[in-house]
Amino acid sequence: MNLEELLKSIIHQENELYNLYKLGETFATYELPSMVEHFKWLAGEELRHKRTIESFLEEDTLKGTAVIDYLDSLSLEPYFKDERAEPADLEDLILEALIREKHSYELYDRLSQILSGSLSDIFKMMRQEELKHAYRLKILYEMIGE
Template sequence: MKARELIERLIWQENELYNLYKLGETYALFERPELRDTFALMAEEELRHRETLTGLLNEGTLESLILDYMDELSIEPVLSDERAKPESLEELVVEAVLREKHAYEMYSKLAKLLDEPFSDLFMHLAREELTHAYRLKLIYEAI
């Protein structure tokens, strides 16, 4: 896999999470209205992640930096995620936790491998994904 493909896959994953959280808003609207704002917030953050990665991809800078580290990244979890089709709020939360875990792991690896300012950027993304996983854990316990 080329570095460009990895970045494109990360963008795809961010888009999948965005779609899950928008669906979560809909589920919450009917099942758990108090959770709607949490899903909306996470959707906005995933959209921001997607836009950040798209900007980096368009610049081309990140692609050349990651190229040297492709073997060290162990990208299989990111590649194995298929399009999610949750049929309930509970399924959605479980699927989102798994994807957040994969995103957190990848961003953490990138943060360790790259120099500033990219290491800071990916550490920030990793922290946000970890925060999402924690919020999802709280949601799961509440439902």
């Protein structure tokens, strides 16, 4: 995997999460309307992440960074093997999203450790945001049972 493939794969996965949360909005509209705003917020977060990585791709931001030295040893397989989710209901959707958020967290954690300076800080911030998403999803999951 080269740097461009890495960034395109991350963009794809962020877009998949965005789509999952948009589907969550639809499910919530019919199943639990109180969750709609949560899914809108989550979708917006993933869209922002996608745009950040797109800017890295367009501007060659990571070219010449330490990431290149570690591409083969990043162990990215779990993150990029997530296939298109087809949840049957809100509960399935949340469980699928939790897995994907975990994968995103792990990837951004690895990248934040490899990079330095402001690039490391950006990935640390994105890592923390994925953790917040997972926490919010756990709360939403608990709301389903109420």
